[in-house]
Amino acid sequence: MQRLTISLDHETAAALDAFMAGRGYGNRSEAVRDLLRSGLRDAAGEQDPMLPCVAAVSYIYDHYERDLGRRLTEAQHAHHDLGVTTVHLHLDHHHCIEVALLRGPAGEIRHFAKALVRERGVRLGGINVMPIPQAVGAAIHDPTHAAPERQASGG
Template identity: 50%
Template sequence: MQRVTLTIDDDLLAAIDAHGARHGYASRSEAVRDMLRASLGGTAAPAVGAQTGHCHATLSYLYDHEKRELARRLTQVQHGHHDLAVASLHVHLDHDTCLEVAVLRGPTAEVKALADSVTTQRGVRYGHLHILPEGDAKSQPEGNGKPAKHRHTHDHGHEHPHPHKSRSQARKAD
């Protein structure tokens, strides 16, 4: 770890101290490191800033559901990137506004491209992509460029069905 000396004005230092106290940081250094990570996209890890590597992400956005053809366009964009989607949440905030939150996983460049495709649609009022790197060896890409598949290394008394098959189809295949 490197030691860096910064010169900042009193008001900014007071804001940093207030932020640190509000969030319970043990030191200014910890508070400043987290603020820098957030400013740099969630982490200082090269895989997040680069167009390579895999990540986990959340994409949240507000949109006007009355905007002509917007819901259809958003659905088309999402179906075009179905392999990145893990889960999504749709909330009707009021008569005109919807909030969607999508949990994504995949190549960082593809996740960013999907987010850009969604948030630049006319009628999307606000969008934010929060990226976290895939950090452990279990989730690093296999030979096909996709994250390694989830594997159990212990027996906990039940089986897990194949994610793309119904339970009855999974039992028949076994």
């Protein structure tokens, strides 16, 4: 463990305390560590656009708004190589939430994710990009890491 001392303006310190209270953190170190990890995880993808990543992109929109539902679907078809799956929930008579799971190089999925949440008419959007851990990536691409075949059970 290394110790570091940081200075915060009052506003940021108050926001940190509110964040801690909301999430039930016992001390500031723990909260700052988690925030740093999440920031560094995001930065990893920004630094290396080829880094294999997965992303969860969520957005709430009004499906009556200017063909938005169709535009979102078309955008996803155009990037079908990055799409894994999409979950859609009808929230009320107007609003829908969709969560798209993407997989691909960090730069490409970040670009597509931003395009989705910035589509005209999207009310709220969130993007969570995570690097695929090395071992997981290796297991997927390297057939020698495949799970051993099961013995036929005869049943």
